[in-house]
Amino acid sequence: MDIPNSAVWFAVGIVLVTTIITKAARGRRKYEQASSMGTPHPPTVYCWSMIGLLCTLYMKGFRAMILDQYKKLGSVFTISFFGKNITILVGPEVADHFYQGMESELGLNMLDFTVPMTGKEVGYARDAATRCEQSRIQTDALRPSKLRSHVSPMLQEVEEYFAKWGDQGMVDLRKELEQVLMLISGRCLLGKEVRDNMFGDFFTLFNEMIDNGTNVTNAMFPFAPTITNRRRDRARAKISEMLTKIDDVLQYLIDSKYGDGRPTTESEVTGMIIGLILAGKQTSSTTSTWTGARLLSHPTFLAAVLEEQKHIVKKYGDQIDYNILLEMETLHCCIKEVLRMHPPTASLFRKVHKSFLVKTKEGTQYEIPKGHTIASPMLFNNNIPSIFKDPGVYDPTRFRPGREEDKAGGKFCFTVFGGGRHSCLGEAYAYMQIKVIWSHLLRNFELELVSPFPEMDWSKIMPVPKGKVMVTYKRRSLPST
Template identity: 25%
Template sequence: MGLLTTVAVPVEGLVRSLPLYQLILLGFATLIGAAVVSHVTRQLLFKDKNAPPEVFSLFPVIGSTIWYGMDPFDFFFACKRKYGDVFTFILLGRKVTVCLGTKGNEFILNGKLKDVNAEEVYTGLTTPVFGQGVVYDCENSKLMEQKKFVKFGLTLDAFKSYVDLISAETKQFIETSPAFKGSSGTIDIIPAMAELTIYTASRSLQGKEVREKFDSTFADLYHDLDMGFAPINFMLPWAPLPHNRARDRAQKKMAETYMAIIKARRAAGGKRVEGEEDMIWNLMGCAYKDGTPIPDREVAHMMIALLMAGQHSSSSTSSWILLRLATRPDIQEELLEEQKKVLGDDLRPLTYDSLQMLPLHSKVVKETLRLHSPIHSIMRKVKSPLTIVADTATATKTYQIPTTHTLMSAPGVTSRESEYFPEPMLWEPHRWDEGHKLAYSRMGTETEEFEDYGFGMISKGASSPYLPFGAGRHRCIGEQFAYVQLGTVLATAVRLVKLRNLPGKQLVPTDYSSLFSRPIAPAVVEFEKRTEKVEK
């Protein structure tokens, strides 16, 4: 007791003599230390045997956020080796249960509405960007109706007109853009493809008026709105940060711009211009099941959602396509020869029908999406307690997942597993050839089920290890448009330019710092414009 007294008195005196700011720092450090001890103790001594294993971490709230955020696939595969296909980790204070493999994809992506919910996970992030009343800012039944409107607007006639528009935009960009200045040189692929994607998507999906605005104010508005997808907005979408204030101003201005276009069209009689198959015309004529026409503001918000969602995925994928082709000059020449075989040596203009006759082009897009799917993680909020049977390193085990957890699916993991794709990290479009030594080992063996969630029959698709567009009720409805857009850009680019890696340079790594994975900038390659005659 005497020893304790002699120790306590000097410490008490020291504390009293410290300045206020140092006392605050000392108190803060003590709280952090106590939180860390409590967090570690809970993980080591108070494990729930019925819950999925938890990835060990030192710090509460932060948990495994940094590791996951820097390289999610490294994180997924390391945890899979240690814990099996199902495990839980701490992501910015949330308990997130990851379910890997085709069974995990099926469990989450085809989960029932009463069990899993996407709206609660994403609405805080997307609503300030897209606007109210659309996508995740409405009942799921209303979202399914909105998806139906968009899907039914993507008609075969629309696709046929889009190929010509996208091809023309791509040709003009390569021939006149400062990015491709001169007959040869170097180009940073990432900003170039971001710009081109905006032009092709706005001209085809959104119409001539929208495309013309991207030469002036719309580009700046898009940039400010895009900042709304900053990862911090998963937690603080309402925070009065500079990028959020710019986001809100841009959202309001962009919505007003779309509404002005709609108003002008209605004032002109609301008659569709011959040859124009854009989505604005389609949505202007749609009504919900109760007979209510889509309000013009909701049309405007849906157009923002289409532009933003499609731009990220297509921009990233087209960048990866060109970066991969720069490492394979042989594939570039094969693609050109394939076009000549189908369209003649004079390379007649691309059409929707001729695009379907270019299988290697399709395989280049497909193989790129296999390795570089823009969305690496898909989340759902658990709405009712769930049970999952999972494979662990030693046995099969049943886990209980409570409603306090968020579920996470990672379809890109199965796309990188040698069980399905031999030498999975090798980019090889010919692996999709029947009988190729690297062929997809389950090609044609999945049972395909179809279901109508309210926007037409679609493949549930979750039994496949290849799901670049998701599955279930939230499967991307822009899948077919993406293939048309990417295929047309690829085919047009191959006609006009040759790409090569810079001497001694390797393929750039992936940037996972935003919600959409993409190549790390800058991603510079050499280009040389082709001199042989092509169809104008």
């Protein structure tokens, strides 16, 4: 039986109130027992404070919720509810173990909501060793040595897609960028045959799976019989059926082997394909949309990136290759500032398998006990005023030589693509495809944002712009300076 999302949240509220009444005192006594290391545990937000916490989250957003507790409790604090303890680590001073810890000490399996989409044979449904092997197979196309070969097919996809626009018109920028990035992901990461099957039903089904598989309810109850979970599962089943008919790519991936010589299975290959599309398309489409919204709302920085494109056109003509993309430093900083203000996820999570110590900037030391979940609140960390001047202001020049606020603040100040042992392999690939898209749009179209600047959709685990992002366009040829 399907359960509406509203009913799920109502049930959560009832259970929460019951938990507050019946377990609060017992939970506090248990948690306040002496530390195994003789060091205090972090200050804790208990169940009876959760109502205020959730009200702040609902009314003001994630950043405001963390800020409230940060002001009261400092840079390390624990939120305790439902018998779970989530310890928040604010700022680079307490982030070292989060990013440098061994997987035997910190688990990465905090993304159960992805399992119904990628499948039980791959990713976070598997043990660390198997997941590492699968990543090796999956991410070969993302390695730096392969990036140069991706520029030409990316350009071809972008040019062909936007050639279909008229001389002028109005579009939903978010939808347009989702479509072109789906084609790029298929072409560069999986091959031309997959790309040729990316439009029509596949695109619709993939978006249906994502829309119904990445909201807050899914994250809390990924296997519950909710309406959105059923829609997600139906879309995923149809995608799997479509992919099994694409013989070439399946054969290519099936020919891949694990370290012990075992070949991949068909269900593993299907899951890996879905995972690759998620990695190549989802984050980049959101960042590309925010990049457009920010540039079209800030004439000074729009003029700066246009001037950079004019200079490059004068120097190289219409040619674009890997090295030319690297010269687009102004555009790079504009994208990086978007990632700071609109990161792909509000927070990263790990599961503590072995207790460890953290020391705050003020010198206070805490023990983080085994069994806790630790969180690095990226959306908040990216807005710490002592690191980023006027963090609420869109200012790409903060990353230019002479300022470089992300480096001046020390290690782990900018962790949009992870850090330490847990860096994202696709960082260079993501920047490259966003630059290819926006350099083409800036050179060939006059653009104007006609809808209000989009709000953040907090119903999604991976926050996206809320609603349509309507843009008018007029075709033009950018003159060189």
